[in-house]
Amino acid sequence: MIQVLMNWNDIREGVCDINSRLSPSDTLADARKFVRTRLCGMPAAYVRIVSRDNVNLRSAAxxxxxxxTQLPKGLAVAVVSRDDRDWLEVSFNRDGYVIEGWVSRKYLTRVR
Incomplete structure (x- = not known):
């Protein structure tokens, strides 16, 4: 269990670091390529890219x-929970704070 938690923290920190290096003008394809090439061994199953502008992050599914808050297109988020069929619980870093919430799966794309 401790190893799982340590891996999760590495994934979360990696996503935060990636977002700080992504420029807001990148296309979705550019954002996916950037994340895919800089995951540093982290499982891509735990990362999603926001596919539209102003996607709502909600307090519950x-x-x-x-x-x-609203999420910009191209933002990389870490998946916290995949328990809901239509929603993902995600986490990301904004201004040094880790923010968690729920996003509809239809607005998130997998890193391929």
Whole structure:
């Protein structure tokens, strides 16, 4: 269990580092390529890229849940939980703070 937690922290820190190096003008394809080439051995299954602009990050899975913030297109997020069929719980770093919430799967794309 400790090893899993240590790996998760490495994944989360890697995603935060990747986002700090992505420019906002990158296309979705450029963002995917950048993340894919710089995952440093982290499993791509734990990373998703936001595929549209102004995607709502919510406090819980569901359209009626409170909106925490909006995510820009091309943002790399770490997957915290895949337990819901239509939603993913994700985490990302903004201004030095780790923010977690839920995003509809249809607005996130896998790193290939």
């Amino acid at each position: 569901g359209m009626k849940s409170e909106v925490i």
